Amino acid sequence: MATMLLDELQKRLPPECIQVDADVIQAYSQDRAVFEVAGTASILVMPGSTAEVVAAVEAANAADVPIVPRGAGTGLTGAANAVDGCMVLSLHRMNQILEIDTTNRTCRVQPGVINADLKVAVAEHGLFYPPDPASVEISSIGGNVATNAGGLCCVKYGVTRDYVMGLEVVMASGEVMRTGRNTIKSTTGLDLTGLFVGSEGVLGLITEITLKLVTAPPPPATAVAYFDTLEPAGNAIIEIFKQGHEPSLMEIVDRASLRQVEAVYPMDLDVDAACLLLMQTSGEDASTRIAEISDICTANGATFVYHVDDPHEGDMLIEVRRKVWPAFEALGKALLPEDVAVPRERLPELLAGITDIAERNQVMLPTIGHAGDGNMHPLLVFDGNDAEEVARVKTAFGEIIGLALSLDGTIAGEHGVGTLKKQFIEDELDPIQLRVQRSMRTLLDPAGRLNPGKAL
Amino acid sequence: MATMLLDELQKRLPPECIQVDADVIQAYSQDRAVFEVAGTASILVMPGSTAEVVAAVEAANAADVPIVPRGAGTGLTGAANAVDGCMVLSLHRMNQILEIDTTNRTCRVQPGVINADLKVAVAEHGLFYPPDPASVEISSIGGNVATNAGGLCCVKYGVTRDYVMGLEVVMASGEVMRTGRNTIKSTTGLDLTGLFVGSEGVLGLITEITLKLVTAPPPPATAVAYFDTLEPAGNAIIEIFKQGHEPSLMEIVDRASLRQVEAVYPMDLDVDAACLLLMQTSGEDASTRIAEISDICTANGATFVYHVDDPHEGDMLIEVRRKVWPAFEALGKALLPEDVAVPRERLPELLAGITDIAERNQVMLPTIGHAGDGNMHPLLVFDGNDAEEVARVKTAFGEIIGLALSLDGTIAGEHGVGTLKKQFIEDELDPIQLRVQRSMRTLLDPAGRLNPGKAL
Numbered sequence: 001m002a003t004m005l006l007d008e009l010q011k012r013l014p015p016e017c018i019q020v021d022a023d024v025i026q027a028y029s030q031d032r033a034v035f036e037v038a039g040t041a042s043i044l045v046m047p048g049s050t051a052e053v054v055a056a057v058e059a060a061n062a063a064d065v066p067i068v069p070r071g072a073g074t075g076l077t078g079a080a081n082a083v084d085g086c087m088v089l090s091l092h093r094m095n096q097i098l099e100i101d102t103t104n105r106t107c108r109v110q111p112g113v114i115n116a117d118l119k120v121a122v123a124e125h126g127l128f129y130p131p132d133p134a135s136v137e138i139s140s141i142g143g144n145v146a147t148n149a150g151g152l153c154c155v156k157y158g159v160t161r162d163y164v165m166g167l168e169v170v171m172a173s174g175e176v177m178r179t180g181r182n183t184i185k186s187t188t189g190l191d192l193t194g195l196f197v198g199s200e201g202v203l204g205l206i207t208e209i210t211l212k213l214v215t216a217p218p219p220p221a222t223a224v225a226y227f228d229t230l231e232p233a234g235n236a237i238i239e240i241f242k243q244g245h246e247p248s249l250m251e252i253v254d255r256a257s258l259r260q261v262e263a264v265y266p267m268d269l270d271v272d273a274a275c276l277l278l279m280q281t282s283g284e285d286a287s288t289r290i291a292e293i294s295d296i297c298t299a300n301g302a303t304f305v306y307h308v309d310d311p312h313e314g315d316m317l318i319e320v321r322r323k324v325w326p327a328f329e330a331l332g333k334a335l336l337p338e339d340v341a342v343p344r345e346r347l348p349e350l351l352a353g354i355t356d357i358a359e360r361n362q363v364m365l366p367t368i369g370h371a372g373d374g375n376m377h378p379l380l381v382f383d384g385n386d387a388e389e390v391a392r393v394k395t396a397f398g399e400i401i402g403l404a405l406s407l408d409g410t411i412a413g414e415h416g417v418g419t420l421k422k423q424f425i426e427d428e429l430d431p432i433q434l435r436v437q438r439s440m441r442t443l444l445d446p447a448g449r450l451n452p453g454k455a456l
Numbered sequence: 457m458a459t460m461l462l463d464e465l466q467k468r469l470p471p472e473c474i475q476v477d478a479d480v481i482q483a484y485s486q487d488r489a490v491f492e493v494a495g496t497a498s499i500l501v502m503p504g505s506t507a508e509v510v511a512a513v514e515a516a517n518a519a520d521v522p523i524v525p526r527g528a529g530t531g532l533t534g535a536a537n538a539v540d541g542c543m544v545l546s547l548h549r550m551n552q553i554l555e556i557d558t559t560n561r562t563c564r565v566q567p568g569v570i571n572a573d574l575k576v577a578v579a580e581h582g583l584f585y586p587p588d589p590a591s592v593e594i595s596s597i598g599g600n601v602a603t604n605a606g607g608l609c610c611v612k613y614g615v616t617r618d619y620v621m622g623l624e625v626v627m628a629s630g631e632v633m634r635t636g637r638n639t640i641k642s643t644t645g646l647d648l649t650g651l652f653v654g655s656e657g658v659l660g661l662i663t664e665i666t667l668k669l670v671t672a673p674p675p676p677a678t679a680v681a682y683f684d685t686l687e688p689a690g691n692a693i694i695e696i697f698k699q700g701h702e703p704s705l706m707e708i709v710d711r712a713s714l715r716q717v718e719a720v721y722p723m724d725l726d727v728d729a730a731c732l733l734l735m736q737t738s739g740e741d742a743s744t745r746i747a748e749i750s751d752i753c754t755a756n757g758a759t760f761v762y763h764v765d766d767p768h769e770g771d772m773l774i775e776v777r778r779k780v781w782p783a784f785e786a787l788g789k790a791l792l793p794e795d796v797a798v799p800r801e802r803l804p805e806l807l808a809g810i811t812d813i814a815e816r817n818q819v820m821l822p823t824i825g826h827a828g829d830g831n832m833h834p835l836l837v838f839d840g841n842d843a844e845e846v847a848r849v850k851t852a853f854g855e856i857i858g859l860a861l862s863l864d865g866t867i868a869g870e871h872g873v874g875t876l877k878k879q880f881i882e883d884e885l886d887p888i889q890l891r892v893q894r895s896m897r898t899l900l901d902p903a904g905r906l907n908p909g910k911a912l
Contacts, residue, residue, distance in 0.1 A: 103694055103801040126700070148643050159641055161650075162618070171888070178886040183797040184829045185615055186866035187604050187654050188873060188884050189912060190893045194617075194650035198643050215700030238559050244582070244671030284741040341639040345559040373640045410642035417644060428644050430634040432627070436900065437646045443899050444892065456645060 002042035005087060008059035009045060017052055019044040028070065028090050029082035034336040034384075035394070036078030036419050041068065041088045048093045050168060050176060050207040057205065058174045060087045066452050069201040071111060071143025074135040076337060077418025079147065079200045079454050091142050094207065097121050104182075105213045106165060111142020111206050118211075128216040130157035133414070134325075142206050148198030150414030152321075155372030156248040156282065157214070159414065161197040168208035169196060172445035180210060195440075200416050200455035203444050220248055220280035221290035222314025223307035225297035226273040232301035233275050234348030237371050239296050240279075241344065245289055249280035249318070250372030254351065257324045257366040257379075264327040269320060270304065275351075277302075277371065278318045324368050324379070333364075334384035336393065340404035341375040341413030353403040354378050361396040363389070375413035401427070417455050425456065458498035461543060464515035465501060473508055475500040484526065484546050485538035490792040490840075491850070492534030492875050497524065497544045504549045506624060506632060506663040513661065514630045516543045522908050525657040527567060527599025530591040532793060533874025535603065535656045535910050547598050550663065553577050560638075561669045562621060567598020567662050574667075584672040586613035589870070590781075598662050604654030606870030608777075611828030612704040612738065613670070615870065617653040624664035625652060628901035636666060651896075656872050656911035659900050676704055676736035677746035678770025679763035681753035682729040688757035689731050690804035693827050695752050696735075697800065701745055705736035705774070706828030710807065713780045713822040713835075720783040725776060726760065731807075733758075733827065734774045780824050780835070789820075790840035792849065796860035797831040797869030809859040810834050817852040819845070831869035857883070873911050881912065 009018050019025060020043060030038040042065065047053045060067045069089045070080035082088050095112035102125045109118060116137045118129050132151035133139055139149070145167075150159045166180020179192040196203055227233040233252070240247065253261075253276045262269045269276070277297065281289040287309045294307045308314055328335055342350045351367060354376070358365035369376035378400055382393045401411050401424050411417070411424045426434060438456050442448070465474050475481060476499060486494040498521065503509045516523045525545045526536035538544050551568035558581045565574060572593045574585050588607035589595055595605070601623075606615045622636020636649040652659055683689040689708070696703065709717075709732045718725045725732070733753065737745040743765045750763040764770050784791055798806045807823060810832070814821035825832035834856055838849045857867050857880050867873070867880045882890060894912050898904070 102698065104799045105697065148647075150641050150643075154641060161647065171892075175888050177888040177892060179889055181866055182799050182864040183831070183866045183869065184800070185606055185610060185797050185826075185831050185869045187606075187868045187870055188866050188877075188881060189890065190655055190659075190896065191604075191617065191650045191653065192889060192892065194647050197647065199646055203646075215702075241561065242558065246671075283739075284744070285739075288740070341641050343557075343560045343638050344640070370641075375639070375641050408638040410637055410639045410644050412643045413639065413641045414643055421644075425644060432631050432633040433635055433648060434645065436627075436633060436648065439899055440646065440896060443895055 005043055005059060005063035005065045008062045009043065009056065012055035012059055013045070013052055017046050017048065019046060025088065028073065028088050031073045031075035031078060031080040033076055033078035033081065033418060033420050034334060036081055038081035039084035039086065041082035041086045044088045044090060046090050046093050050170065053089070053170045053205055053207050054174050054176060056087065056089055057170055057172070060449060061174065066449050068451055069205050071140035071146065072114065072138055074139040075143060075147060075418060076415045077420040079416055079418035079451070081419060083452055089205065092140070100125055102127065106210055107213060108208060108210050109141055110208060111140060113141045115139055115141055115144055122213055123216060126216050127213040129163065129211060129213055131160045131163060141209055145197055145206055145209055146199065146201055147416040150370070150375065152249050152251065152370065155250050155370060156246050161194060163212045164193055164197050164209060165212050166210035167193055167196055167206055169204035170207055171204045172447065172450050177204070198416065200418065201451040202441050202455050204450070217282040218284065218286065219311035220282045220314060221286040221307065221309045222317050223279045223290050223294045223305065224317050225277045225294065225302040226270050226304040227275055227277070227301065228303050229274045230348045230351045233277055236277065236297045236300035236302065237347060238345050239300060240293050243296065245281070245293055247279050247293065247372055248282040249278065250370070251278040251321050252369055252371035253278065253320060253324060254367045257368050260366060261320055261323045261327045264330045265323050267320065273303065276320065278321055280314065321368065324366070328366065328379060328381050331381060333381050336380040336397065338378040338380065338397065338400050339413050339415040340400060340409055340411060341373060342404055342407040342409035344374045346407040346409065347371060347374055349407055350376060350404065354400060357396050357399045357403065361392045363392050363396045365396060373413070419454055422455070461499055461515060461519035461521045464518045465499065465512065468511035468515055469501070469508055473502050473504065475502060481544065484529065484544050487529045487531035487534060487536040489532055489534035489537065489874060489876050490790060492537055494537035495540035495542065497538035497542050500544045500546060502546050502549050506626065509545070509626045509661055509663050510630050510632060512543065512545055513626055513628070516905060517630060522905050524907055525661050527596035527602065528570065528594055530595040531599060531603060531874060532871045533876040535872055535874035535907070537875060539908055545661065548596070556581055558583065562666055563669060564664060564666050565597055566664060567596060569597045571595055571597055571600055578669055579672060582672050583669040585619065585667060585669055587616045587619060597665055601653055601662055601665055602655065602657055603872040606826070606831065608705050608707065608826065611706050611826060612702050617650060619668045620649055620653050620665060621668050622666035623649055623652055623662055625660035626663055627660045628903065628906050633660070654872065656874065657907040658897050658911050660906065673738040674740065674742065675767035676738045676770060677742040677763065677765045678773050679735045679746050679750045679761065680773050681733045681750065681758040682726050682760040683731055683733070683757065684759050685730045686804045686807045689733055692733065692753045692756035692758065693803060694801050695756060696749050699752065701737070701749055703735050703749065703828055704738040705734065706826070707734040707777050708825055708827035709734065709776060709780060710823045713824050716822060717776055717779045717783045720786045721779050723776065729759065732776065734777055736770065777824065780822070784822065784835060784837050787837060789837050792836040792853065794834040794836065794853065794856050795869050795871040796856060796865055796867060797829060798860055798863040798865035800830045802863040802865065803827060803830055805863055806832060806860065810856060813852050813855045813859065817848045819848050819852045821852060829869070875910055878911070
């Protein structure tokens with residue numbers, strides 16, 4: 001099979017697109033999912049153009065080999081893990097920003113462009129591309145689109161889907177399809193663009209993306225608020241939105257995370273607080289708004305509230321959020337981040353339930369997350385070599401998902417499903433909807449060649 | 457066929473759901489599209505619940521009769537026109553607001569709820585449902601969702617699709633599917649919700665809608681600006697967005713429209729101006745912003761600029777926009793509104809081209825539209841009994857569509873395709889995309905029973 005695929009690829013592609021070295025293939029064969037074991041790919045293809053992607057798909061079709069597409073490989077669910085015998089198709093060489101249109105505030109990019117590089121490029125024109133997953137410095141726009149990536153500023157600016165205006169897609173058949181439009185509005189036909197966003201490589205291979213941009217906002221104002229218990233923090237969050245504020249960032253850091261950050265990076269955190277809320281506002285009334293938000297926190301029982309207009313001081317205040325992951329990494333243990341979301345008012349119940357799950361299963365389970373979106377990332381910290389602990393971690397993982405679903409939530413807030421959560425998808429989606437989704441997948445990929453075993 | 461359908465319906469539904477009176481059926485057999493001739497329906501069904509919609513679909517399946525769904529019948533493209541022998545399924549009795557969730561700022565509604573009624577109901581909770589098609593007082597949310605309706609405030613707030621979080625859909629099979637989520641973010645599975653928005657009744661029958669709401673903005677500030685020629689108006693529009701303003705309304709009224717409004721409703725308009733721009737800003741910096749926008753208009757050569765903070769005075773200033781349609785109606789002629797959109801910077805070319813089309817074809821063709829979105833509504837005003845004039849109008853109609861496409865535009869900015877524009881859809885959509893869209897339609901409705909001949 002591998003020989004036949006190689007033959008077919010060599011017929012169609014220049015040598016620099018084809019990689020047969022086992023070590024290199026191996027390096028491109030998994031994403032960053034914990035527990036999910038990648039298969040053994042036969043070949044790595046690295047196309048430099050849409051035409052070369054088409055050629056690669058045609059070769060895989062001729063050799064009857066599955067295709068696993070990947071961006072920068074920073075995913076957390078196994079969606080980019082190789083399956084046995086597959087052709088890994090990495091889009092990292094297609095990393096050109098093709099156009100920045102300052103009049104219409106749009107850009108056209110190849111999938112391999114790194115999110116942070118795009119942000120820098122459009123900032124030179126006073127423009128802003130909002131989606132900011134934690135992987136912003138290392139993840140690609142193509143991967144962001146394939147997983148409908150979120151981030152910290154979604155609470156005000158929305159997720160990746162909200163910025164995708166059009167796509168070029170290489171279909172399983174090798175045909176090239178264009179979706180979307182150049183205009184702000186259109187009602188011609190069905191919205192295939194939105195269907196492909198978040199489709200995790202199972203409907204087609206995205207080779208070009210047209211994105212909406214917005215005007216760069218002025219620097220944000222920042223507030224922090226400590227709470228003794230979770231309930232008042234939850235009430236403050238609800239009240240802030242009820243009063244019509246639109247924070248551009250609203251993160252929560254729980255006690256276990258505060259303690260670990262303080263242990264590794266001492267910064268005078270209140271390690272007895274139940275949680276810390278971090279909030280920012282952007283826009284011309286940022287300063288007034290952050291003061292009002294701070295007052296709401298105080299009125300709802302925050303034990304300490306502080307707010308600043310200075311963006312550099314603000315940056316230092318939210319630094320704690322960025323230090324949580326490295327602080328736990330310093331323990332030298334395995335880290336498995338969860339990604340569930342609930343309606344905003346169920347947040348205290350979710351957090352209390354997570355604490356309960358941690359205690360019952362005797363696992364280390366600090367929690368951070370996008371409080372404004374109800375999207376939490378409980379972080380399972382464990383010794384990957386301790387089989388008994390791993391078993392407890394897996395139980396806790398499933399229980400968190402069950403808890404989120406019991407609170408009208410979702411099993412995957414912003415990381416996607418991949419292989420990691422595929423077993424739970426039937427617990428969330430209406431069975432008829434799931435059948436329809438699967439039939440659409442089969443319609444577009446009758447041979448089941450694209451990213452088999454993932455997402456649906 | 458009609459007898460068989462009646463039998464099947466009577467087996468499954470109470471008498472108040474079934475209407476066989478030819479005059480009543482006729483009244484529910486067309487929307488407001490000009491030129492598009494509706495077929496003769498056999499029966500009108502008016503379900504009061506999802507279960508009754510299911511029963512009606514099962515009856516139509518048993519009798520092998522096509523189904524034409526309709527909301528309030530205010531569409532402009534024939535999408536709700538009956539086809540011969542069909543069962544018209546009107547959702548107007550399903551008009552309950554099921555829930556308004558002030559904490560999560562969402563609501564759940566039945567499809568027959570009138571847009572303006574929903575606006576009033578959520579306003580009581582300090583909330584705002586933005587989409588505001590011109591038909592806001594008479595069109596239903598279900599119809600708005602089926603056509604992905606736009607409106608005046610889209611330029612800041614987006615279109616209907618941006619507010620739909622989830623749907624309940626009765627499929628062609630009679631099965632009931634739930635799409636979407638209760639959380640702000642989710643990446644579980646494919647986005648079927650977005651696919652159904654704007655699908656004009658060809659994929660399924662929408663029986664419940666979960667909508668996102670936003671906090672009610674403070675009253676807007678308003679500006680008006682006259683321009684002697686179109687070019688500087690286009691430049692002002694571009695510059696306003698380039699400088700990062702986000703007007704909540706940006707409408708254009710051309711000379712022919714100004715003259716007709718002034719003739720019927722004298723209000724001291726400058727009838728020698730090439731066009732009038734109407735602009736509003738909302739938010740706490742509305743007043744500063746509207747002054748800056750006014751300055752941009754002046755700097756770009758506006759001959760007269762005026763701005764006010766008072767919302768009532770602002771309302772009077774934009775009254776001219778609302779008077780255009782009634783002013784032309786006063787002529788006692790037929791009115792055919794076009795609905796094309798182009799990238800914002802192509803607007804002067806579009807407007808100049810429309811003037812040219814009007815002159816060449818000797819048709820009356822005033823133009824108003826959503827300048828901020830590049831979405832124009834040229835209005836063909838003609839004597840429907842003059843066959844020769846009708847022929848010229850039809851030619852002009854097609855030429856406007858061709859013009860929009862030549863400017864990277866779309867044939868349907870916010871009204872949808874229906875039957876009116878179906879002949880042009882292949883001119884806009886990539887052929888592979890169109891084939892995929894049609895195959896998805898067939899996948900969900902193999903018998904072709906849902907709204908046959910429409911949209912795709």
